[in-house]
Amino acid sequence: MDDLRYTRRIVGRHNGSGRSVETPTTPRPVTTRGPVKQAATVVFAFCAALSFVGVHLVDPSIGATAGPDRPTIDRFGGAEAQAIEVGGDFTIGASKEQYAVEAKPAYVEPASTSASDGWAPPAVTPDPGSAQAYAATAVAARGWAMTEFDCLVALWNKESGWRVNAYNAGSGAYGIPQALPGSKMASAGADWETNAGTQIEWGLGYVQGRYGTPCGAWAHSESVGWY
Template identity: 50%
Template sequence: MNQTAPAARNPRGQGSSSRLVPRHGRAVERHVRNRWSLPAFSFVATMSIVLVSIADTSAPAVAVELAAPGATTVDSQEFTASGAHSVTAELAAYDITEPPPPPPVAAPAAPAARAGAPAAGTPDPGSAKAIAAEMVAARGWGTEQYDCLVALWQKESSWNVYAYNASSGAYGIPQSLPGSKMASVGADWQTNPATQITWGLNYIQGRYGDPCGAYASSQSRGWY
């Protein structure tokens, strides 16, 4: 009957292995891990990760080229591109020409000076001139208008109520043409000086404004 011999002890009580004698007489070595092996390996791995994490990232990266066997390695080349950009604006050339000044505006011609008539004086009471003086004053005209009226009709008819121009057909003190126009004032237009003077003053006021206007026209043209 075979018996297994007891394992031989390390006289110092230390070591990482021991020898056992099997039943068949072959020696088999069993390795026993040291109790500090795993902690040491873990510490080294942890420190490696930390060192990689805190590595200087500001340093330029190194490009690693993997070339196939037999490939030719070409040194890296650097290219610098630079350019200038400019904007050019051109203004169209033109000349500024001031417009010519407008032609001077002619001043309005001064109205022709009215021809002044000589003073007529005081008319005889009840005469045709006396009737005319009252009518002139009634229209708001002054004595100068009466003077013009006296001078105007003195030239036309000499203040004759029956004055007749055979060549033109004019009649009466105002020389109405034809005389029948005075019928608009009264049927006695042929004999009544008041009727003739009323029609004559109406005509002068409507055509010339006042007796002096009519007198000025008569002086320049010979008629009114």
């Protein structure tokens, strides 16, 4: 038979005919258990070694322990957490255990004297003539010629008609010099809403600082429509 091995031996007995007979021993099946077990062991050992090498190639810090030849790897430079700003709009706060994303607070427009914040001009009776008389004295006190006063009259006639409570609801400009916003004139006096003299002093200071003289401001206004 093909799948069995036989061992032939001569048995010292006779079958009655005077001849010796041959008796086969018990057959033993062929097995491959030994080689298969060895091959499986080799494959398992190879896979285990490959997994160990792969983990350390991906992240060498895994399994690392502190020591003279292998220092501890710290991803945060010794700090418990760090903040990362993204695109100027978000901040990512990352720690060793977790992370969180926070949006920056929305910008809030500062308060100003304008129609949008509900401010309204006070109920006063303007006196353009008295305002111009005060302005003539203030211009002379600054050493300017009367021609500068003439330019100032033309400028503020155009802006406000010399009315102390002139108010532009669209822009928030207020007063004889049309300060924008009107609350800027508080630097000249707390009564900036109703006092023509306070408004004129602030307006002359603005004109001098920006254009040098009233005629310089008037030339700019005629050129571009504002000063």
